[in-house]
Amino acid sequence: MKDTIDGIYRFGKDFATLSMVQRYKVYDEKVIRKGKDEYRVWDPKKSKLGAALRMGLKETGLFEGAKVLYLGIASGTTASHISDIVGPRGVIYGVEFSPRSIRDLLYVAKRRPNIMPILSDARMPQQFASRVENVHVLYQDIAQKDQSAIFIRNAETFLKKGGLAMIAIKARSIDVSENPKKIFAQERKKLQEKFDIITELNLGHFEVDHAFFVCKLK
């Protein structure tokens, strides 16, 4: 067990976070107990950030006490691990468009008060801006055709100076028939207009036809 990246622990090839809430599972994740501590193993098949870690992600920009804006938080699988990392002094503003998904998130947010559930459209930051603040990290996982544009807009509005922005891009939701490599190149170009790209990963067999970018605003 080594602390490799801020707040993320390694157990063999698995990654895990130190649970903020004892004896409470968010999804059916594996739990490793060390004395009083509970480490929740990050399932790379259920979380794209988890998959990115397995594919060699080294820098997430997350730290204890960080403020995060999470677009497309869904029912809080990935968010629960981010919640562990940022801890009680950190905060996650979780924006989700689907009432069904956010219904599950409400229960997670009750146990983890650092998650703020916001039912809104990430495409329209005007609708939720008055309920959030500027953040250290932007994380986006939404399967939309214009996901890069949404990402840029939100980063320009809410990302603090020097903050990191992560995005998982699903090629199939941009164009089902185009070659994913071509799509990633085209999205990379869009991102490079506003960002310096720090890391680019392919999520491989964990999430087929997905790319993961870590960027910094220029």
Added chain:
Amino acid sequence: MYTYISLNPIGLFAHDANGKQLASIIFKLDDAKDRFIAASHPELTEDDRALIKKLGKKDDQIIFEIPKDGFFDEFPNISGDTIRNNLSKLAISTGFVKDAGEYYLYINELNSTITKTSIKAASTDDRLLVHAVSTIDELESTANTLSIRLKEWYGLYYPELLETVKSNEKLASLLATTPKREDLSEDAGLSMGGDYSETDILQYQNYAIMINSIYRQMKELEAYVDRKATEIMPNVTRIISPTLASRLLADAGSLEKIAKLPSSTVQVMGAEKALFRHIMGQGPSPKHGLIFQAPVINQSKKNERGKRSRMLASTLSIAFRMDYFDKKLTGGDLLKEKFDKKIENLKG
């Protein structure tokens, strides 16, 4: 000169174009939630008015960050940007809360409350219909699976019956009341099936009662779906049957979604396999999906079906929009009339 106003969970702030704070209204923690929710609507609240009053009678143009009746809005504006960069510290320095812990508990509660209200508002009648349609499909497939077992099982005892009763539904309803072969036929004594005890036969009956009740519930649900579809889609159901209307609705997911779809999508809904095969360049484009079930299409000549499908889909799109945006619109009749005329012209 311009004055910019922004709203946030602790209150309202006004800044000039250089980001200098001009005035503010800070809520009290006890009633902050209600005041915030009120102020996030387009109607001007007491707090909005109080802030504008504080600004004095300057001739400044006031610009909000969210839409407000009678005012301009710009997003993001400098007031919002300034506040959002420093919000949690501001919450403490203005005395709104005593520490960050208290602030974020409030933010969690505020967001949870607003989200719960929105979830409630999203639970509309069309969502019920979507689930009812899926339930019917699932009940049907379940009843079929269970019936296969019933046939095999009962075939041990009285196989001759299975030759005369072919329908699963009939078999279940028959065995639910009269499982004994003596009660079913006079020739039962000649059956090639085994001779089983009362207890054995009782098991058939119980199983058949259960399957029969699945069929009964399916019938009830079908009637319910028809009623509900006519109620929430009055215009669409003038053009196509309630059953087909609710199938289309279920495929799209909600009335809002289907109302916002282009009619070319409505046309091929349910034919996704063929559509994607076509997009990948390996086949012709599908002419119709679910809407094929409409008699106006499936009872027409093959070479007319493409044209008819396009016409029906575009007519349906308009009808779905009427139903979503304003149910009181009774344009459905007119729409139906026009559609019928078009179809007739096609023949001539």
